[in-house]
Amino acid sequence: MKRIALALFSTFAIAASAHAVEYSQVQADQSRIAFGYQQMGVSMDGAFRKFSSQLRFDPAAPQAASATIEVELASIDTGSDEGDEEAARKTWFNTKDFPTARFESTGVKALGGNKYEVAGKLTIKGTTRDVVVPATFAEQGKAGVFEGSLTIKRGDFSVGEGAWKAFDVVANDVVIKFRITAAAK
Amino acid sequence: MSTPMNAHYTATAKTLHWLIAMLIFGMLGLGFYMTGLDVSPTKLQIYSWHKWVGVTVFLLVVVRLAWRITHRPPALPQHMAPIERIAAHAGHHLLYVLMFAIPLTGWLMSSAKGFQTVWFGVLPIPDLLAKDKALGDLLQTVHVVLNFVLIAVLLGHVGAALKHHFFDKDDVLTRMLPGRAD
Ligand code: HEM
Numbered sequence: 001m002k003r004i005a006l007a008l009f010s011t012f013a014i015a016a017s018a019h020a021v022e023y024s025q026v027q028a029d030q031s032r033i034a035f036g037y038q039q040m041g042v043s044m045d046g047a048f049r050k051f052s053s054q055l056r057f058d059p060a061a062p063q064a065a066s067a068t069i070e071v072e073l074a075s076i077d078t079g080s081d082e083g084d085e086e087a088a089r090k091t092w093f094n095t096k097d098f099p100t101a102r103f104e105s106t107g108v109k110a111l112g113g114n115k116y117e118v119a120g121k122l123t124i125k126g127t128t129r130d131v132v133v134p135a136t137f138a139e140q141g142k143a144g145v146f147e148g149s150l151t152i153k154r155g156d157f158s159v160g161e162g163a164w165k166a167f168d169v170v171a172n173d174v175v176i177k178f179r180i181t182a183a184a185k
Numbered sequence: 186m187s188t189p190m191n192a193h194y195t196a197t198a199k200t201l202h203w204l205i206a207m208l209i210f211g212m213l214g215l216g217f218y219m220t221g222l223d224v225s226p227t228k229l230q231i232y233s234w235h236k237w238v239g240v241t242v243f244l245l246v247v248v249r250l251a252w253r254i255t256h257r258p259p260a261l262p263q264h265m266a267p268i269e270r271i272a273a274h275a276g277h278h279l280l281y282v283l284m285f286a287i288p289l290t291g292w293l294m295s296s297a298k299g300f301q302t303v304w305f306g307v308l309p310i311p312d313l314l315a316k317d318k319a320l321g322d323l324l325q326t327v328h329v330v331l332n333f334v335l336i337a338v339l340l341g342h343v344g345a346a347l348k349h350h351f352f353d354k355d356d357v358l359t360r361m362l363p364g365r366a367d
Contacts, residue, residue: 040233041306045299079299079316086224169226 022058023144023182030143030181033071037154038171046083050075055182057108057144059137062116065108067146069180071101091161098125103133114138118148124157142183149177192259193360201249202361205284208242213332236295236302240310243288250281262355276342283335290328297321 034047050072057065074095076087088095105120118133135148153172154160160170194202215235222228261270295302296312298321303309314320349357 040229040303042233042301042303079318082224163226166226169229 020058020060021144021184022056024054024056024185025183026053026055027143027181027183028052030145030179032177032179033069034177036175036177037173040169044079046076046078048072048075049077053180055146055180057137057146057182059139059144062108062110065105065118067103067105067108067118067120067180069103069178073099073101091164092159094125101125103131106130122152125159127157129156140181143181144184146180146182147178149175151175194258195256197252198256198258199361199363201245201252203363205242205245205249208238208245209284209335212238212242213336216332233306236291237305239288239291240302240304242284243292246281246284246288250285253281259360262349262353262357264353264355273345276338276345279338280335280342283331283338287328287331287335290324290331294321294324294328297324 031051031053032047033051034045036043036045038044048071051069053067053069055065055067057067073093074088076084076093078084078087087093090096093101101122101124103120103122105118107119109117109119111117114136116135116137118135120131120133121128122131123129129152131150131152133148133150135146138145138147151173154170154174155165155167155172159174164170193199212235215231215238219228219231219235222231261273265273292302292310293314296314297317299316301309301312346358346361349355350359
């Protein structure tokens with residue numbers, strides 16, 4: 001009896017582990033990191049052309065998931081060449097001294113349904129802050145798609161110094177929107 | 186025939202003429218000045234003001250065109266030669282076209298460049314075009330070229346008004362000036 005139970009159990013265990021999918025192969029061309037902000041009361045948006053990410057996510061064990069995203073700040077696309085050059089300057093990202101921004105997860109919490117909360121550390125321009133990123137997960141064919149947005153204050157990271165420090169022309173709030181697609185291993 | 190020889194423009198016509206003239210002179214100066222500035226909060230503010238005032242000019246021009254279509258301006262003086270009359274009418278038509286087309290291309294350029302115009306920071310003006318960088322750059326060139334054409338036509342316009350006043354000694358300039366009753 002005991003042996004049969006054990007055999008059954010191990011069969012189940014094998015079946016379960018064979019069934020578990022871990023999404024970890026990030027597909028750069030299906031992923032996007034964009035941002036939005038207000039300038040003179042007008043909604044503006046842009047994106048980063050280059051970023052790399054490492055991801056491990058198993059819907060059956062979300063608490064074990066982890067994510068690291070590194071954004072190449074000089075790859076910014078503000079919609080104009082003038083804007084792209086300005087963003088790289090010392091007063092904004094200072095890409096010479098701080099070429100990348102980094103997000104590193106510290107914990108993932110399942111909120112039920114397809115909703116998750118990813119806690120982590122966000123580093124921009126030498127300043128690190130704890131953030132909690134709301135995200136959703138959806139299976140799309142063989143890949144998993146993670147989407148979400150996070151509003152940060154640019155002032156918290158000294159992005160926009162000197163003449164730009166006031167928030168009357170360029171607002172303090174910046175929404176970061178992401179969509180990361182990863183295939184299962 | 187129905188208009189007396191020395192008739193004046195109506196107060197509405199005069200008001201629209203001088204208001205739009207002042208705004209356009211200001212806009213020409215502002216436009217050429219702002220594009221040379223380095224990126225700064227001031228530059229972004231000036232660009233916004235340029236767009237806001239430009240949209241205002243556009244609206245005033247629409248009112249002015251409506252007025253012009255429903256009213257007849259005073260006739261040109263009798264002494265003018267046929268070629269001068271043709272030049273005067275062509276010049277005025279061209280001015281109406283430019284007053285309409287310049288703010289319109291500015292608006293379309295802003296839309297194509299992905300910057301919506303929010304009138305005085307309050308009223309969002311619809312984007313008539315989707316974001317398209319190449320089209321935005323093209324419209325920018327059109328906006329600039331039309332402004333140069335406008336400057337040339339304005340020089341002719343002002344020159345002609347002064348010629349009427351000082352050489353022909355007729356009432357073409359004074360009938361547009363404020364003050365005298367209709
Ligand atoms: C009375 C109407 C207007 C006049 C006389 C005018 C005149 C000018 C002039 C002279 C320039 C400088 C051109 C150069 O050398 O680059 C300019 C640039 C510009 N105008 Fe206008 N403008 C008018 C209306 C508008 C409107 C309604 C808008 C937008 C809603 C607009 C948007 C712009 C922009 C964005 C530029 C800068 C282009 C760049 O990035 O270099 N303009 N305008």
